[in-house]
Amino acid sequence: MAKGIVTFNIETCKGCELCIEACPQESIELSPSLNKHGYHYAVLIKDNCTGCVNCALVCPDAVITVYREKKKGKPVSVATITNVTSDITVSVS
Amino acid sequence: MAKGIVTFNIETCKGCELCIEACPQESIELSPSLNKHGYHYAVLIKDNCTGCVNCALVCPDAVITVYREKKKGKPVSVATITNVTSDITVSVS
Amino acid sequence: MRGTDVSDNSNIRLMKGNEALAEAAIRAGCQAYFGYPITPQSEILEYLTDEGRRRGMIVLQAESEVASINMVYGAAGAGARTMTSSSSPGVSLMQEGLSYIACAELPCLVVNVNRGGPGLGTIQPSQGDYFQSVKGGGHGDYHLIVLAPASVQEMADFVFDAFNLADKYRNPVMILADGALGQMMEKVEFRPYNPADHIPPKPWATVGKPKDRERTIITSLHIQPEKMEEINLHLQEKYRRIREREVRYELVQTEDAEYLLVAYGLVARIAHRALELARAQGIRVGLLRPQTLYPFPTEARRGFTTQVRGMLTVEMNAGQMVEDVRLAVEGKVPVDFYGRMGGIIPSPEEIVKALEKLMKNSVAETAEVY
Amino acid sequence: MRGTDVSDNSNIRLMKGNEALAEAAIRAGCQAYFGYPITPQSEILEYLTDEGRRRGMIVLQAESEVASINMVYGAAGAGARTMTSSSSPGVSLMQEGLSYIACAELPCLVVNVNRGGPGLGTIQPSQGDYFQSVKGGGHGDYHLIVLAPASVQEMADFVFDAFNLADKYRNPVMILADGALGQMMEKVEFRPYNPADHIPPKPWATVGKPKDRERTIITSLHIQPEKMEEINLHLQEKYRRIREREVRYELVQTEDAEYLLVAYGLVARIAHRALELARAQGIRVGLLRPQTLYPFPTEARRGFTTQVRGMLTVEMNAGQMVEDVRLAVEGKVPVDFYGRMGGIIPSPEEIVKALEKLMKNSVAETAEVY
Amino acid sequence: MSTEILEPEAAEPDLAQMDCVYAKPDTLTDTPSHYCPGCGHGVAHRVLMEVIDELGIQEQTIGVAPVGCSVFAYQYMNVDMQQAAHGRASAVATGIRRVHPDKYVFSYQGDGDLAAIGTAETIHTVNRGENILVLFINNAIYGMTGGQMAPTTLLGMKTTTSPLGRTVETAGFPMKITEMIAMLPGAYYVSRNSVHTPNAVRHLKKAITKAFQYQKEKKGTCFIEVVSNCPSGWKMTPLQANEWMEENMFPMYPPGEIKVPKP
Amino acid sequence: MSTEILEPEAAEPDLAQMDCVYAKPDTLTDTPSHYCPGCGHGVAHRVLMEVIDELGIQEQTIGVAPVGCSVFAYQYMNVDMQQAAHGRASAVATGIRRVHPDKYVFSYQGDGDLAAIGTAETIHTVNRGENILVLFINNAIYGMTGGQMAPTTLLGMKTTTSPLGRTVETAGFPMKITEMIAMLPGAYYVSRNSVHTPNAVRHLKKAITKAFQYQKEKKGTCFIEVVSNCPSGWKMTPLQANEWMEENMFPMYPPGEIKVPKP
């Protein structure tokens, strides 16, 4: 299991909870406190994040940055298409 | 063979020759003289008209009236649809 | 809160201007509404899709304003009391259709809840569409009858007048409001009105041709110039009659006025407040509020040229109605202009300042502000 | 015969007004044309699809006038010299787009070969779209620069001026002609013109954002009223500059004139003939022909109020430009109007009669004709 | 032989003894049409009026004709008519339909009108399933304005605005709007016809008759295309035009029933 | 457990040792969006900008966004942008495309914009095969104006202008314009997507990447629909909205490749 971590730009979070739904590890929750726009913002509440990027992919407000431990090597690219005429494979973790 | 006759409202004829093309009996031609709009108008030039109505059907200017000898009985109706949900048959001569 | 949420259906209501207008349309016997959503007037369509349909009105959300106005053409031509409503950009799209309707002489109501332009602009209130409404934004020589309400009550009342005028003259009528009038709430009272008493027979309408009459034809096409000029002369003659008979305006404390404020719609009410402030300062000012923008109260203004020292026209635009004021006054007294644009509403205080400027007779200057 | 059929491509041609205008567009370096057929101006589109494409111009027949004007918006916003052309009903459909273009300050040329309205009307010549063109048929406070050619030569010349003005002020320019000007043939001479010398850099255009500059944004949306008012003030300031600098008109025998004819476009030439007839009768009459309808030659008119006894405005409509004449004259001298409508062209003789009427000072009366 | 003997005058006596098996429909006025010689508009007009006569619905019928050569239809069709702005016929028809749910309403539109400027109105009218008949005359050109390219103009076809022939680069593809229309659930009956032969005319007449029948039963929109000619715009004689039409238009716009009600 | 230990501040030291595997694309500005919480527009914006970043075409790209909630797209997308009138985005894009044949051009349109008032412009742009990308956000409602019915609104669906639910009689059928578009020869690649799950987002990203690739090869119009939500207009929470979307929108607008180039 990869070890990851996510950070949130909490002031731009609108508390829509989509990342929470998307997180297979159930590592995210809304904080009880409000940000300056009056939203409960998302926070990481467990240390079991695998850096699967799911939360970041569904976030409408680009709030989330995802990091993953180096040992896993080459960074995960989410879809880079080189030759579209042939089929495309996108590797995530 | 039915015996028919066609009459032309020559002043409204524009000499387009479509009736001539449509006539299976080759009974129609354009007259050498012009009508008051300057068109050579269609005239019946043979007495072999069967009253098939073809000329009248294709005439863009409703110039043609078609008659047919009585003995043939019941007038030809061109398409009267009674029950459209079932198939429609249209009898012409 | 929607007017329909007022559970008791008495004739006195607290309503948004847009809702009051829609409710009035139902009571005026409007048979068909065709429209497309646009802020700040979507409440009209929304109210009618709910309450209007419930009360038997044909209400169709069209695919665009172009479609709306042409559906109005068809329905009005078919003899129905018909209307549409939109706001500035949407009304611009209706200009071809309006020109057709005016030429074919189809009675109908077109509501423009004016927002700030040009372009997409802003959804805030504006009077930037005055020229478009009264001079004819469409092609050719035609006129709409243009009514300018200044309160939620008038948003309702003018609907009845509009339909009556439309039928009386076979002419499209426009109610030219603004975003604030559409959104604000006031008390509105609906007086009894029986459409049957007001809708004339329409023998010219396309309803299917009985054996005993010629077919009716709704058209604006007259390829022969002679014929087309005839039509135009007929229209111009009609407009002359309208100018003669249908002018409407309101006067406020003009008897002793040395200066005259001229404003319509919401702005007239702000000007009224300004008048109160000014009079408190001892300035003898009156207010003339046109209720019909076409026909324009030209005579009324002429009257004042002998009485007042100057006029100040206040508008939420760069100076449009002021041209009609000047045309009426013919240079006999200075006509000044004060305006705000882009959805900004002038404050009573600003107007008083402009008034003082006028009194210092710096006409040219302020007139050049925009 | 099409201009292109003139086998020798010298710079002196016998051409229809529409063809001359199209040829001028090519020579003016117009990069893109978007239009939709409509009589009496389809020759412009036809000429350009043939000759224009052959000479490297982008020419697209759009699905409608609404599409045309929005393609113009896109192309002009992308930095190209761009134009469209239509006739009255088609131009009415462009009103929303024009308001957007004016607000987004996109330079472009819009040609209206005016036909008789309202509605579908007739395809014969008319000047019924004056109000629409100069007051703004679209919503909000904006102005087009409006040029009114009176000959095939000017149909060509004004195209160059139009593009220069459009680029100079980042403002849409309209050439307002009429069906007869579009269809008639005269000798036209094309003077050398190198677009490169006249087309300014357009840093505001959307061409793809290099690293070293901010992205460019073409928009007419400013949801904050304060911002939107700023935009409006900026536009009004620009219009003031235009009124100051770009007024153009022609005077004919005005030095000793006791009466002044005011007319534009084709009508001005008929008025010219009328002037010749009148002077033959010893009537001292002059002619003022506005070449720019916006900005309107207001000062020029003011000038004459001290010289002449009266003015006669002649138009192919119910009386539109006459309002601007009256606004300029401010009642100092009687301003009379004579007009024909529906595609009918006034004859020199009629104009002389109207002139005599004016001299008998029956102002009110004739002014009321329409 | 001389034509005298058969001239109506001469023939008059006999006629009394004979059955009139074909005559101009009453609902078609006697006004001579302005259409060019051999133009399909004339036939389409006549057939439409024939059906209205035979169904006896003249008094309940309201027609709409937009700008296009057929803008003068109201001079020829003796029913209440509205002339519509270019492209807006179906919107106008919608307005009429909604206020007269029980009348018969048709619109008669050209290809420029229906498939170019009127695309939105056409598609949304059918999508609403407005209970009207749309008669669509497709002559692949703008006739009235002098032969410019239409959305239905064929590739390579020369018009005044495609002087070298229509190309995809400059103008895209010929548009088969009727097939698109047929996709819409609001379209109940969609048929493509022509008027260049007696049998084609007979078929069109059947189609129109069905359409009005369906309209009576409030089935939704019936859309009938007539692939037609424009001798003037095509710069051909009527006979050449019809031949050219068969050879070139039919492969792209094949006549036939495109969408028929399930039995 | 407390959230402290994992708050960015605390975590900071480690981050240096880690790979950043996901971050906001540079081409998306830092301006906080005006979109409602959970609105699909935000994700669509981000994915579009990600692709532009990864293909490195920011400098050659010109975008068009018409009126609709996404009218402010130019505040978020850091490429040259034109705001278009309601319904005219594809006409505006055509104008841009024609004068810059070698740039990348996209339009970003809502369903009201593209399928109602813009029907004619949309269809004719694709019919011309304009070499652009049309990104079509279908949330079955007019979001910006406060939740009125759209052409794509489902039958029975309540909106402020279908208070009792959309009915065929009053408003016709939900329009599957994407399927109509796919019929046009000018359409080269047509795909329907969503943005409510990580995999859906991945697929959309592939689709957009392909579209730009095809555009580079001048293949014609690529049309990508995104079936999206409108929590505010639908009066639901974002999670409810996405669930409702799957259950109700997908049956009518099934995601998938609708028209793909023949290999």
Add this chain to the structure above:
Amino acid sequence: MTHELLIAGFGGQGVLSMGMTLAYAGMIEQKEISWMPSYGPEMRGGTANCIVIVSDKKISSPILTTFDTVIALNQPSLDKFEKAVKPGGLLMYESTTIINPPTRTDIDVQPIAAGEEASKMKNTKIMNMIVLGAFLGRTDVVAIGAVIEALKKVLPERYHHLLPLNEQALQRGKELVACMRKYNCELSNAD
């Protein structure tokens, strides 16, 4: 008597319906009223406000720049409209969310911890009614009875079970200010 009032806060705080209720109450008392909302495109997190005028005589301008009373429910609104209070006028603000209190001394400033009070009453939605009650505790623009009447009209049928709660809220607000003025202290802290 004419009372000119501005109410401002976040979109979600019930600013508009609060004003509407007041306006409706005025109508029930046969007064002239006008209600002018701010409006914008559909989006969250924005601020909203409305101007309410209640008067015995015909109302000229429904739009004003200075007010007898300003009610501010969030910081931005307070900062923006503090200066809009007429000298001697009333400035009421929701003191649980607003951290920086007003600074003007030429006006009558009235804090009201409606948010806190609402949570105590287990329904944050009624915060605005507490404020309205407080306002009526400080002015006699309309009688509380009229407001309760009004609520019956303003609230859609389906919410009528909430009427008692709203009534309590109004009363609570009125008490709060009454007692605060009595002891010149924040009641909430007192108990």
Add this chain to the structure above:
Amino acid sequence: MTHELLIAGFGGQGVLSMGMTLAYAGMIEQKEISWMPSYGPEMRGGTANCIVIVSDKKISSPILTTFDTVIALNQPSLDKFEKAVKPGGLLMYESTTIINPPTRTDIDVQPIAAGEEASKMKNTKIMNMIVLGAFLGRTDVVAIGAVIEALKKVLPERYHHLLPLNEQALQRGKELVACMRKYNCELSNAD
């Protein structure tokens, strides 16, 4: 010298191109010219006309109501425009198709059997050139040479093989009137 001319007839008779050729010839002779056609929607059987002005000085109005010369090629045109000839002006009409000749006596009336002549020359299309030739035989508006020059411009390349025929037609027209005036008879009948 200014000559103001109206040419009218059926659409198919080449009325417009005849006027255009004349205008072009005027241009070749460095004169000021204007050509104003009637125009209408695309349809057959209609009548067409054009006004041609050829002058040494700048032309003011291209649209007139009276003319130095009217050329009528069919009956409706003759009936309509006979009165438009200035007193003393020239009225030329095509006498094969026009049965009722003009009646005015204050003008110079010139019949020309161009139709008949054209059929003799086996090409009805050149009828208009015969008329133009005749016109030039009666006036000196432009030299025939200039017209022949003009034809080179007016005729699309692909028709240039017809130039000689057109030239003959022009000459023939000129001869016809010349001789008619000589013997005051219709040449066609004379031979």
